Amino acid sequence: MNKKITALPVFSFLLGFFPLIYLWNSNKNQIYPRDTGLAFLLTAAFIIIVWLIFLLIYRQPVRASLGSSIVYILFFSFGHVFNLIAQSPQLLAAFGFMKLLALYILLGVAAFYALHRVKMVPAATVQALNLIIVILMAFNLFQISQSEAAKNQKSAPMNAAQSSASEGSVTKGQSTRPDIYYIILDAYSRQDVLKKITGFDNSEFINALxxxxxxxxxxxxxxxxxxxxxxxxxxxxxxxxxxxxxxxxPELFNELKNNRIRYDLQKFGYKFVTTKGYSSFNDIQQSDIYLNYLEDAGMQDTLAQSRFTQMYLETTLLRPAYELYKLDPAKYGRLAGWLMLSDNENDQNWEARFWYNQTKYVFSSLEKFPEKDGPFFVYAHINAPHGPIVFDRNGNFRFTPNADDKASLYVDTVIYLNSRVLELVDTLIKKSEVPPIIIIQGDHGAHKLSSGVDRNKILNAYYFPQEMKDKLYSTITPVNTFRLILRDLFHQNIDLLPDTVYAQVTNEIEPIPSTCDQ
Known part of the structure; x- marks a missing residue:
C-alpha cells in the first residue's frame, strides 16, 4: 500500500508550485504570506488545467504528469533564463528574448517527442521524482517558516532594560497633553545639500517654518x-x-515595530498612529490607528500582492509580453496591460498611483487629528521625495519611471511637499487646543543624488514649547529627538547621547561626530 502511495505521480503538481515557492523564498524578507495569494490561485488553476489536458491526451496519470511537467519547466523557467541572459549586454544583444523563445519551442518539441517514445515509466522512477521535489519544497518552505517566525517574534523594545521612562499610571490630566506628530519625509535632504546637488534654494521653506x-x-x-x-x-x-x-x-523590523517610544508614551495615555510603509519592513500595522489609503477607502489592499504577482509572472513564459511592451508601449499596450496589473486606463504604474493617493491621504488624515479624542503619537512616514516620483510641483500626478536620480523631478516633489507641509502645520497649530509637538525630519538624504556624508544630511525641524526650543542645537541628530522630549516634556530621567553620524566616508561606514564642518 505504501509503495502504491509513494508511486503516485504527485511530482508534477509539486513541480508546478516549486517556482512560486522558490521565488517567495528568495524574497521572503520583503513580503508577507498573504502577498502570495493571487499567485498561488493563478498557479493552481494553471497546474490543474494543464494536467487535465494531458490526462485526456495520454489517458495515463503518470504520462500526463510527465507531459505537464515538461510544460511547467518550460513555462516557469523562461523568465529566469532571460534574466540570466540580460545580465550580459553582449549576450542579450546576440540572444534576445525572441531567439530564446524559439529555443524553448524546439526544446519543447524534443521533450514531447522523447515522451512519445516512452512506453512505460517504472514506479521507482516516479518515487525518485516525488522524493526529489519533496526535498526541494521542504527546504524552501523551512527557510520561509524560519523567516516568518523571525518577523512575528514578540521582542521587547531595543535596550528596554535601560528604559528610564515612568512606570506610573496615567493621570486625569492626560487630555491636556499635546499631540505629538513625528513626520518623516523620506529622503529629504538638508538645505545646503539641496543647493549643492540640485541648485534649488530651499530657504523660503526653511524661513516659513x-x-x-x-x-x-x-x-x-x-x-x-x-x-x-x-x-x-x-x-x-x-x-x-x-x-x-x-x-x-527581520531583526531591524522587529526593533522598529516594537519601538521604545510607543510603549513609553502609552504610559502617559497616548494612542499610537502609523501609516502604511513602503515595504513590509517599514510597515507597522500593529497600532491604534493605521492609515492605509486602500484599506480606509474600503478597497482591498492589493499593492504588495500585485507587486509580487507581477514579479512572478515576469519569470514565466509570459515574459515576452513584458518585453514587447517595453519596446513599444503604444503598440503593445493591450497585449501587456493586464499583466502590468494597472488600474488606470493610461497604463500608468499601479504602484505609483497608489503612493500618490496614499501620500495625499496621509496629509488630509493628519489634519483631522486635532478634532479627535487623544492624545496621539503620530508616526507619519511619507514616502516622498523618495521615489517613485509621482508629484509635479503643483501636486498633480506625474509619474516618470526610474526617476530617483533626476534632480529636476526631485525638486518638483520637494516644492509640492513644502507647500503641503506648511498647510498641514498651519492646520495642526490652529485647530489644536493644546499646542502640538511637531517634528519634521528626513530619515536620510537623497541617496541617488548625493554621496558620502551628504547622504546623512537631512531636514530636521521642531515645533516645541519655547522652554524646550531653547535647548535645541544645530547639530542634533534623531537619536536624541525623543530623549529630549521625554526629559523636558515628561520630566523623565534620561540623558542625551553624543550625536554620532554613521556615514560612508571612504569605502566603509564610519562613526563621526555630528558637526557643522562636514
Missing part, C-alpha cells in the same frame, strides 16, 4: 543613511549595537 515658530537645525544629520536602520534607531532613541548584524532586516 521658522516664521511659524519652528527650530530648524542648520547642521542636522541622520545617525544612519538607510530607512530601516535609521528609523529603528530614532524610535528607540538608541544606537544599534556595534556587533549587531545591520543587514538583518
Amino acid at each position: 521658522r516664521d511659524r515658530g519652528f527650530y530648524v537645525a542648520d547642521c542636522a544629520n541622520s545617525n544612519y543613511n538607510g530607512t530601516l536602520i535609521s528609523m529603528s534607531s530614532s524610535l528607540n532613541y538608541a544606537y544599534h549595537d556595534k556587533n549587531a548584524d545591520l543587514e538583518n532586516e
Whole structure:
C-alpha cells in the first residue's frame, strides 16, 4: 500500500508550485504570506488545467504528469533564463528574448517527442521524482517558516532594560497633553545639500517654518543613511549595537515595530498612529490607528500582492509580453496591460498611483487629528521625495519611471511637499487646543543624488514649547529627538547621547561626530 502511495505521480503538481515557492523564498524578507495569494490561485488553476489536458491526451496519470511537467519547466523557467541572459549586454544583444523563445519551442518539441517514445515509466522512477521535489519544497518552505517566525517574534523594545521612562499610571490630566506628530519625509535632504546637488534654494521653506515658530537645525544629520536602520534607531532613541548584524532586516523590523517610544508614551495615555510603509519592513500595522489609503477607502489592499504577482509572472513564459511592451508601449499596450496589473486606463504604474493617493491621504488624515479624542503619537512616514516620483510641483500626478536620480523631478516633489507641509502645520497649530509637538525630519538624504556624508544630511525641524526650543542645537541628530522630549516634556530621567553620524566616508561606514564642518 505504501509503495502504491509513494508511486503516485504527485511530482508534477509539486513541480508546478516549486517556482512560486522558490521565488517567495528568495524574497521572503520583503513580503508577507498573504502577498502570495493571487499567485498561488493563478498557479493552481494553471497546474490543474494543464494536467487535465494531458490526462485526456495520454489517458495515463503518470504520462500526463510527465507531459505537464515538461510544460511547467518550460513555462516557469523562461523568465529566469532571460534574466540570466540580460545580465550580459553582449549576450542579450546576440540572444534576445525572441531567439530564446524559439529555443524553448524546439526544446519543447524534443521533450514531447522523447515522451512519445516512452512506453512505460517504472514506479521507482516516479518515487525518485516525488522524493526529489519533496526535498526541494521542504527546504524552501523551512527557510520561509524560519523567516516568518523571525518577523512575528514578540521582542521587547531595543535596550528596554535601560528604559528610564515612568512606570506610573496615567493621570486625569492626560487630555491636556499635546499631540505629538513625528513626520518623516523620506529622503529629504538638508538645505545646503539641496543647493549643492540640485541648485534649488530651499530657504523660503526653511524661513516659513521658522516664521511659524519652528527650530530648524542648520547642521542636522541622520545617525544612519538607510530607512530601516535609521528609523529603528530614532524610535528607540538608541544606537544599534556595534556587533549587531545591520543587514538583518527581520531583526531591524522587529526593533522598529516594537519601538521604545510607543510603549513609553502609552504610559502617559497616548494612542499610537502609523501609516502604511513602503515595504513590509517599514510597515507597522500593529497600532491604534493605521492609515492605509486602500484599506480606509474600503478597497482591498492589493499593492504588495500585485507587486509580487507581477514579479512572478515576469519569470514565466509570459515574459515576452513584458518585453514587447517595453519596446513599444503604444503598440503593445493591450497585449501587456493586464499583466502590468494597472488600474488606470493610461497604463500608468499601479504602484505609483497608489503612493500618490496614499501620500495625499496621509496629509488630509493628519489634519483631522486635532478634532479627535487623544492624545496621539503620530508616526507619519511619507514616502516622498523618495521615489517613485509621482508629484509635479503643483501636486498633480506625474509619474516618470526610474526617476530617483533626476534632480529636476526631485525638486518638483520637494516644492509640492513644502507647500503641503506648511498647510498641514498651519492646520495642526490652529485647530489644536493644546499646542502640538511637531517634528519634521528626513530619515536620510537623497541617496541617488548625493554621496558620502551628504547622504546623512537631512531636514530636521521642531515645533516645541519655547522652554524646550531653547535647548535645541544645530547639530542634533534623531537619536536624541525623543530623549529630549521625554526629559523636558515628561520630566523623565534620561540623558542625551553624543550625536554620532554613521556615514560612508571612504569605502566603509564610519562613526563621526555630528558637526557643522562636514
